[in-house]
Amino acid sequence: MSDERTPPATRDQYVQFLPIGTRWADNDVYGHVNNVVYYAWFDTAVNRILTTHGLDIHQGPIIGLCVESGCRYHAPLAYPEDVEVGVRVAKVGRSSVRYELGVFRAGEARASGATGQATAAAEGFFVHVFVDRQTRRPSALPEPLATALRSLVR
Amino acid sequence: MSDERTPPATRDQYVQFLPIGTRWADNDVYGHVNNVVYYAWFDTAVNRILTTHGLDIHQGPIIGLCVESGCRYHAPLAYPEDVEVGVRVAKVGRSSVRYELGVFRAGEARASGATGQATAAAEGFFVHVFVDRQTRRPSALPEPLATALRSLVR
Amino acid sequence: MSDERTPPATRDQYVQFLPIGTRWADNDVYGHVNNVVYYAWFDTAVNRILTTHGLDIHQGPIIGLCVESGCRYHAPLAYPEDVEVGVRVAKVGRSSVRYELGVFRAGEARASGATGQATAAAEGFFVHVFVDRQTRRPSALPEPLATALRSLVR
Amino acid sequence: MSDERTPPATRDQYVQFLPIGTRWADNDVYGHVNNVVYYAWFDTAVNRILTTHGLDIHQGPIIGLCVESGCRYHAPLAYPEDVEVGVRVAKVGRSSVRYELGVFRAGEARASGATGQATAAAEGFFVHVFVDRQTRRPSALPEPLATALRSLVR
Numbered sequence: 362m363s364d365e366r367t368p369p370a371t372r373d374q375y376v377q378f379l380p381i382g383t384r385w386a387d388n389d390v391y392g393h394v395n396n397v398v399y400y401a402w403f404d405t406a407v408n409r410i411l412t413t414h415g416l417d418i419h420q421g422p423i424i425g426l427c428v429e430s431g432c433r434y435h436a437p438l439a440y441p442e443d444v445e446v447g448v449r450v451a452k453v454g455r456s457s458v459r460y461e462l463g464v465f466r467a468g469e470a471r472a473s474g475a476t477g478q479a480t481a482a483a484e485g486f487f488v489h490v491f492v493d494r495q496t497r498r499p500s501a502l503p504e505p506l507a508t509a510l511r512s513l514v515r
Numbered sequence: 516m517s518d519e520r521t522p523p524a525t526r527d528q529y530v531q532f533l534p535i536g537t538r539w540a541d542n543d544v545y546g547h548v549n550n551v552v553y554y555a556w557f558d559t560a561v562n563r564i565l566t567t568h569g570l571d572i573h574q575g576p577i578i579g580l581c582v583e584s585g586c587r588y589h590a591p592l593a594y595p596e597d598v599e600v601g602v603r604v605a606k607v608g609r610s611s612v613r614y615e616l617g618v619f620r621a622g623e624a625r626a627s628g629a630t631g632q633a634t635a636a637a638e639g640f641f642v643h644v645f646v647d648r649q650t651r652r653p654s655a656l657p658e659p660l661a662t663a664l665r666s667l668v669r
Numbered sequence: 670m671s672d673e674r675t676p677p678a679t680r681d682q683y684v685q686f687l688p689i690g691t692r693w694a695d696n697d698v699y700g701h702v703n704n705v706v707y708y709a710w711f712d713t714a715v716n717r718i719l720t721t722h723g724l725d726i727h728q729g730p731i732i733g734l735c736v737e738s739g740c741r742y743h744a745p746l747a748y749p750e751d752v753e754v755g756v757r758v759a760k761v762g763r764s765s766v767r768y769e770l771g772v773f774r775a776g777e778a779r780a781s782g783a784t785g786q787a788t789a790a791a792e793g794f795f796v797h798v799f800v801d802r803q804t805r806r807p808s809a810l811p812e813p814l815a816t817a818l819r820s821l822v823r
Numbered sequence: 824m825s826d827e828r829t830p831p832a833t834r835d836q837y838v839q840f841l842p843i844g845t846r847w848a849d850n851d852v853y854g855h856v857n858n859v860v861y862y863a864w865f866d867t868a869v870n871r872i873l874t875t876h877g878l879d880i881h882q883g884p885i886i887g888l889c890v891e892s893g894c895r896y897h898a899p900l901a902y903p904e905d906v907e908v909g910v911r912v913a914k915v916g917r918s919s920v921r922y923e924l925g926v927f928r929a930g931e932a933r934a935s936g937a938t939g940q941a942t943a944a945a946e947g948f949f950v951h952v953f954v955d956r957q958t959r960r961p962s963a964l965p966e967p968l969a970t971a972l973r974s975l976v977r
Binding site for chain 2: 739
């Protein structure tokens with residue numbers, strides 16, 4: 362909604378896509394998915410990747426805490442349409458990871474952008490610091506998880 | 516958790532199944548999907564059926580208001596596992612519908628119940644009264660929607 | 670919305686009242702608080718009572734699991750108005766408690782009902798079974814908590 | 824959690840404070856308020872200010888759409904503690920407003936920071952573009968609302 366803003370991201374800028382089903386309550390009184398819900402989707406997509414690669418959210422020794430997040434909104438979405446969250450990893454540190462995410466309409470391969478590609482309805486980021494579950498002090502990422510996350514760097 | 520309770524429903528007691536992806540925030544501090552979330556799934560499943568059969572939630576002349584709901588919880592579920600909500604319609608009135616719903620683990624076809632079938636992790640119901648969007652007075656269901664809902668009576 | 674339904678409860682039918690601030694996202698696309706949100710308020714009110722009387726939701730040996738809940742909706746509410754949840758306890762068993770709840774507009778003392786009293790916008794119930802945090806087997810309520818809950822029986 | 828980060832904001836950096844009651848479901852599986860919930864509080868606080876100054880979220884000619892938001896998290900919070908959201912306005916444009924928000928423990932006046940003041944558990948921002956409800960094209964802020972928002976510039 363502003364000339365100064367970077368153009369919306371395209372699907373080829375993300376490495377992995379996770380499907381998200383919208384829910385009735387995602388829409389707010391203005392009829393579209395509420396801005397807050399996108400962050401719930403980010404949490405859902407990122408943790409699904411983490412649990413697939415071995416993070417045990419119930420009993421594991423480390424947990425991922427969000428220390429910063431942000432989102433720019435380009436176009437509305439609404440229940441009941443389904444979405445896909447594209448994920449790439451921008452940086453894997455010793456105990457932290459920065460994810461970058463793009464929200465796309467499900468199945469939308471192309472749109473009318475200059476690139477002829479579907480563009481993101483929203484783009485966000487999310488920084489996890491991994492900490493010891495008990496002490497909540499930063500803790501190094503286990504190597505298998507770090508390797509999996511590095512494979513999502515574009 | 517009580518001898519007096521009716522045994523959990525089985526999949527063959529429902530007519531249509533809708534997939535629901537769990538979300539990070541569905542789990543509460545005790546590690547499982549919070550009891551409240553099941554109602555959000557019911558709303559999502561029921562309205563997906565309604566919109567498929569022509570209900571326009573944004574501009575249509577009638578809207579469905581929940582006048583009563585309830586749920587019994589049999590077994591825990593947790594993100595990131597996916598679920599399916601089974602739906603049957605118990606009664607279609609002039610302006611009201613009673614839905615009955617069962618929540619099952621996705622893809623779970625069989626389990627160790629006496630019937631050899633998967634049993635519901637939770638069972639609920641939900642009563643919609645359809646009203647005029649402006650006056651909020653009860654309004655007859657449009658015939659195509661009523662017909663579609665009657666096809667979900669078991 | 671039905672002749673057969675019991676009239677809405679009045680404030681004198683509840684023992685303790687807890688304030689709840691509504692949130693932007695409580696309203697759904699139809700402009701009023703979504704039916705699901707009332708259950709989130711019930712959870713919030715009940716657990717606030719439990720924690721006040723010693724339940725440690727983070728580390729305590731027992732936790733309360735919801736095994737059944739239900740709600741009847743009488744009148745709409747909407748953000749930004751605030752509400753109060755009235756609570757009474759219907760029954761305290763060895764390891765279970767049945768709470769009954771009424772949702773009222775905050776500060777609303779009187780209304781146009783036959784009794785001249787404010788009537789509930791919604792009435793619900795909620796059954797907790799207390800279980801051991803590890804084994805998830807039913808566990809007797811600690812006596813101080815049971816005593817506190819019995820004081821909420823009307 | 825990083826040396827490069829600006830120190831957390833103090834209460835004197837905000838102009839208006841709005842109370843927020845936490846809810847059971849605000850806590851996630853790790854025992855603290857989920858990062859997503861802070862954005863729901865921002866929406867709640869900002870829209871409460873807007874409705875107080877005349878925005879009609881149900882029928883008014885203009886609506887506020889979030890085009891960008893972000894949050895940095897400094898310290899955990901958990902239900903059942905209550906919070907206050909401090910708000911200041913950074914900029915009022917013709918049709919847009921940038922709010923900056925700080926989340927504080929309720930009633931916490933002082934803490935151990937270098938300034939001797941309570942510091943924010945989280946700091947965020949939120950940009951609204953006001954648009955025509957029907958066309959969704961940017962629309963000038965009504966003067967009374969613009970004036971009220973300018974009074975929140977620090």
